Amino acid sequence: MKISVLALEDVFDTGLSAVLDTLETANELAGECSRYDVRCVGVRAKVCTHQGFEVRLAAKAHRAPDLVVVPALACKQPETIVAALARADVADAVKLLARWRAGGARIAAACTGTFVLGRAGLLDGHRATTSWWLGPTFRREFPSVELDHEQMVIADRGALTAGAALAHVDLALTVIRERSPNLADLVARHLLVEDRASQAPFIAPGHIAHDDDLVKRFETWTRRHIAESFDLARAARAVGASERTLQRRIRMVLGKSPIAFVQDLRLERAAHLLRTTRDNVDNVARSVGYEDGATLRVLIRRKLRTSARNLRRTG
Known part of the structure; x- marks a missing residue:
């Protein structure tokens, strides 16, 4: 060859x-x-x-x-x-x-x-x-x-x-x-x-977001409200954009939806807390906006399955 x-x-x-x-x-x-x-x-x-x-x-x-x-x-x-x-x-x-x-x-x-x-x-x-x-x-x-x-x-x-x-x-x-x-x-x-x-x-999700001012503002706002239920309309008002504009810009810059990016930020924060504190999964889940640890576990497993599926596609 x-x-x-x-x-x-x-x-x-x-x-x-x-x-x-x-x-x-x-x-x-x-x-x-x-x-x-x-x-x-x-x-x-x-x-x-x-x-x-x-x-x-x-x-x-x-x-x-x-x-x-x-x-x-x-x-x-x-x-x-x-x-x-x-x-x-x-x-x-x-x-x-x-x-x-x-x-x-x-x-x-x-x-x-x-x-x-x-x-x-x-x-x-x-x-x-x-x-x-x-x-x-x-x-x-x-x-x-x-x-x-x-x-x-x-x-x-x-x-x-x-x-x-x-x-x-x-x-x-x-x-x-x-x-x-x-x-x-x-x-x-x-x-x-x-x-x-x-x-x-x-991947550091926030680092990627800094490529665009609007997405950076959204990322900063999300981190400040990470323990709260996500509401796109509220987020759009907070960063000074329409819902449609915010969705389009995040899709263009990050290749994903706003809620998917929010999940990335939540999982990043949860992983950090699980590594550096003695909080149990339920407490960590609530601190990043999920009702209980079961939801957090499901999202982590889904992330792992997606990575494995993409590996099979690549292979």
């Missing part, structure tokens, strides 16, 4: 290394069977990583590889990744990816590398994931993509996308698992990587 790892200027060092090291580990453990022919290529002869290391790259092949992987650009904020998409080398990479995809190559990316695939139009109409805190920016830039920022890896019709930072390892393991689940398990054991189906445990 021929894999081209497409490195761009200011590439995220850990992302590039994680993909290369995971695939190399697979080759060493596989012996002569099921080996991966991996090349680090670029649209320039060399790139400088974010940490200042110079990487000389193989010339890009005219013939499409079996798979091309785009590691993350070292952009951690919405404005920096959007600015990076306007760079000349990214524009050249977009053209190359489109040509390789037309030639039959599968495409893959992790973290902010998914934005490069999005700019190339290669994720339109697909399910995809990205770095959880960049979900609102991704939705705004690529509205034709069905984004699920809670998933760690999503495979959909020839496109593989993965979440933030160390999800590069999960992406590489997914590639290996498609050919040999046993080898992927062995590589994961060597690298001490646990099964991580979802980014959900790492």
Whole structure:
């Protein structure tokens, strides 16, 4: 299997290394069977990583590889990744990816590398994931993509996308698992990587909300009234918007309904209280707006089932 790892200027060092090291580990453990022919290529002869290391790259092949992987650009904020998409080398990479995809190559990316695939139009109409805190920016830039920022890896019709930072390892393991689940398990054991189906445990709901002023006001108001029954009309009045506007904006920014976001905030707070206090489940449930612990338990189990179901869809 021929894999081209497409490195761009200011590439995220850990992302590039994680993909290369995971695939190399697979080759060493596989012996002569099921080996991966991996090349680090670029649209320039060399790139400088974010940490200042110079990487000389193989010339890009005219013939499409079996798979091309785009590691993350070292952009951690919405404005920096959007600015990076306007760079000349990214524009050249977009053209190359489109040509390789037309030639039959599968495409893959992790973290902010998914934005490069999005700019190339290669994720339109697909399910995809990205770095959880960049979900609102991704939705705004690529509205034709069905984004699920809670998933760690999503495979959909020839496109593989993965979440933030160390999800590069999960992406590489997914590639290996498609050919040999046993080898992927062995590589994961060597690298001490646990099964991580979802980014959900790492997500800070309030951090995502800060991408939009109205959603931020809604999040702040909700936290102040988290122990009370939720009323959309009351919330809309409190943040100075109509119910319809509030619903539309939260859907656009977060990809979910207001009540679903409220549940995220309640579950986040409940999890914190269960970890840091001696309150029982019933008391914690009432402190975050639920009548009893049974409701809280149901919502937690539902969240876990949803993550498991999405993992099966991905697999």
